[in-house]
Amino acid sequence: MLLSVNNLAVSFGGVHALSLSQFSLRDKELRVIIGPNGAGKSTFLDILCGRTKPDTGEVLFNHKPIAGMTEVSIARLGIGRKFQQPSVFPGLTVYDNLLLAAKMKKDILSSLFFRPSQLLKARIHEVAEKIGLTKVLSSIAGALSHGQKQWLEIGIVVLQDPKLLLIDEPAAGMSDEETYKTGELLLELSNNHGIIVIEHDMKFVQQIARERVTVLERGKLLVEGSFNDIRNDQRVIDCYLGRNSTQLENL
Amino acid sequence: MEKKIYYLLFIAIFALLLPAGHLMGLVSINTISLWGRYFCFAIAALGIDLIWGYTGILSMCQALFFCLGSYGIAMHMLLKTAGASLPEFMVWNKVESLPFFWVPFQSLGLTLILCLIIPSLFAFITGYVLFRSRIKGVYMAIITQALALAMWLLFLRNETGLGGTNGLTDFRTLIGLPLSSPYVKLGLYLISLLLLCVAYFACNKMTQSKFGKVLQAIRDSESRVSFTAYKVMDYKLAVFVIAALLAAVGGMLYAPQTGIITPGRMDVKASVEMVMWVALGGRGKLKGAIAGALLVNFLYSICTSLFPDSWLYILGFLFVITVLFFDKGFVGLIDTLTKRKEPCY
Numbered sequence: 001m002l003l004s005v006n007n008l009a010v011s012f013g014g015v016h017a018l019s020l021s022q023f024s025l026r027d028k029e030l031r032v033i034i035g036p037n038g039a040g041k042s043t044f045l046d047i048l049c050g051r052t053k054p055d056t057g058e059v060l061f062n063h064k065p066i067a068g069m070t071e072v073s074i075a076r077l078g079i080g081r082k083f084q085q086p087s088v089f090p091g092l093t094v095y096d097n098l099l100l101a102a103k104m105k106k107d108i109l110s111s112l113f114f115r116p117s118q119l120l121k122a123r124i125h126e127v128a129e130k131i132g133l134t135k136v137l138s139s140i141a142g143a144l145s146h147g148q149k150q151w152l153e154i155g156i157v158v159l160q161d162p163k164l165l166l167i168d169e170p171a172a173g174m175s176d177e178e179t180y181k182t183g184e185l186l187l188e189l190s191n192n193h194g195i196i197v198i199e200h201d202m203k204f205v206q207q208i209a210r211e212r213v214t215v216l217e218r219g220k221l222l223v224e225g226s227f228n229d230i231r232n233d234q235r236v237i238d239c240y241l242g243r244n245s246t247q248l249e250n251l
Numbered sequence: 252m253e254k255k256i257y258y259l260l261f262i263a264i265f266a267l268l269l270p271a272g273h274l275m276g277l278v279s280i281n282t283i284s285l286w287g288r289y290f291c292f293a294i295a296a297l298g299i300d301l302i303w304g305y306t307g308i309l310s311m312c313q314a315l316f317f318c319l320g321s322y323g324i325a326m327h328m329l330l331k332t333a334g335a336s337l338p339e340f341m342v343w344n345k346v347e348s349l350p351f352f353w354v355p356f357q358s359l360g361l362t363l364i365l366c367l368i369i370p371s372l373f374a375f376i377t378g379y380v381l382f383r384s385r386i387k388g389v390y391m392a393i394i395t396q397a398l399a400l401a402m403w404l405l406f407l408r409n410e411t412g413l414g415g416t417n418g419l420t421d422f423r424t425l426i427g428l429p430l431s432s433p434y435v436k437l438g439l440y441l442i443s444l445l446l447l448c449v450a451y452f453a454c455n456k457m458t459q460s461k462f463g464k465v466l467q468a469i470r471d472s473e474s475r476v477s478f479t480a481y482k483v484m485d486y487k488l489a490v491f492v493i494a495a496l497l498a499a500v501g502g503m504l505y506a507p508q509t510g511i512i513t514p515g516r517m518d519v520k521a522s523v524e525m526v527m528w529v530a531l532g533g534r535g536k537l538k539g540a541i542a543g544a545l546l547v548n549f550l551y552s553i554c555t556s557l558f559p560d561s562w563l564y565i566l567g568f569l570f571v572i573t574v575l576f577f578d579k580g581f582v583g584l585i586d587t588l589t590k591r592k593e594p595c596y
């Protein structure tokens with residue numbers, strides 16, 4: 001197992017944001033997590049990448065406990081995070097955005113005397129090709145379109161060479177065509193990385209969910225299964241169609 | 252090519268024209284000395300540009316670091332001038348023996364080292380505390396301002412043993428050379444110019460290295476930098492110390508050229524003014540920091556002799572129109588006017 005989570009719980013000011021009894025991910029698996037607003041999806045990713053500290057519970061990444069570690073050490077272990085709002089470096093060129101992300105020594109002295117190797121340049125161009133940004137490598141990242149920024153951020157995460165990619169709503173704000181491309185990109189990436197994707201767009205989920213889909217609802221695991229199982233599951237339909245909470249509790 | 256013209260122009264005016272003008276008797280030694288002091292400010296401004304323009308951390312205590320350098324070298328010069336006896340202000344204050352912290356400043360070597368180590372250590376410790384608690388933005392500005400105020404109050408006191416309100420003055424020699432001699436003044440001017448150039452090229456190298464790009468990345472999106480596995484705090488701390496060092500170097504050259512250093516140089520207003528030079532010149536561009544420091548101070552000298560009371564209005568007006576109409580400063584304005592393209596890869 002690349003990732004296994006047991007009895008994870010976190011609450012913000014008394015509200016249980018997440019209480020997940022069990023979750024696991026194989027190596028090179030692409031898992032989609034869906035769920036209505038406030039289901040705890042982003043919170044879950046926040047815990048995995050060290051942004052939020054869990055109250056209780058265990059997170060094992062490659063059999064190593066990582067809960068409570070800092071963002072930097074978790075990133076070093078090989079977990080990369082793409083945020084919902086594209087988070088790139090708008091003042092730098094696309095090339096520099098990718099260069100900074102690439103896996104290498106990241107202390108001050110190495111940065112001061114850094115010289116890019118041919119291998120690294122080739123790798124950056126390879127990733128740029130993959131995310132379709134070869135033509136804009138020398139433009140300022142702030143000038144990119146929303147969709148391109150999303151791809152750039154995926155590129156940044158991929159260049160860190162993580163074993164696990166955490167991707168939060170990659171298709172948000174994208175056109176249909178861009179969404180489709182993003183899906184293909186994620187499928188291609190899943191040949192080499194474990195990936196967790198959060199998404200709302202069902203068409204997009206259908207495109208990328210080749211294996212299991214996890215449904216979260218109010219911080220708890222509702223159901224896990226293939227896309228078709230999920231689509232026909234009455235509980236999932238109910239929670240998405242927004243039956244009120246008493247009805248859900250009676251289910 | 253275009254870039255080289257600016258460099259050549261700068262060197263031609265300040266390294267050749269001004270000194271040659273002085274030797275021919277056209278430019279007074281006071282003018283030379285004045286520009287020498289502007290260069291000191293420009294060195295400090297480079298540091299401010301690194302920390303504020305590139306990294307996005309608004310530090311409002313750079314004048315304090317500047318003065319730490321100034322006071323150090325002034326202490327040394329004062330001790331040398333006084334010789335075997337105590338500096339005059341100590342006699343007036345009825346201090347009977349040299350305070351312990353003055354003793355190391357009797358040696359020039361130790362003085363130079365301390366002038367660099369004290370500000371950087373000070374910056375390291377305050378920076379460590381501030382960045383560790385993840386203080387940023389306006390809180391950083393407020394806390395550093397409070398720090399500047401606290402240190403100013405400390406230096407104002409006679410009991411601190413640094414001359415109180417009057418500061419340190421009346422030093423006459425440096426490495427045995429009389430400071431009043433025009434040649435020594437010219438020499439100090441040239442050293443300041445040289446160090447400004449060295450500082451500029453060092454900063455330029457730094458900002459173009461990956462280190463500089465990480466700094467800009469911190470300014471743009473700090474959390475993304477952490478998630479890309481850089482220790483943001485290390486980088487912030489490093490740039491804070493570098494900025495403090497640059498300010499201290501500027502300060503060390505400033506004191507012998509001015510002949511006086513008082514706590515007035517290190518109050519909150521002084522730090523705010525330093526930040527304004529960079530804002531007016533164009534932050535995020537090293538040339539902007541230098542242009543801002545030189546031009547604003549030059550303007551200050553002109554305005555205070557022509558219309559003595561209106562300087563603050565002029566500065567305020569300049570600041571407002573800069574913020575409103577050309578937020579990239581003078582250099583940004585020139586760039587937009589000449590429409591230079593960004594370098595391509």
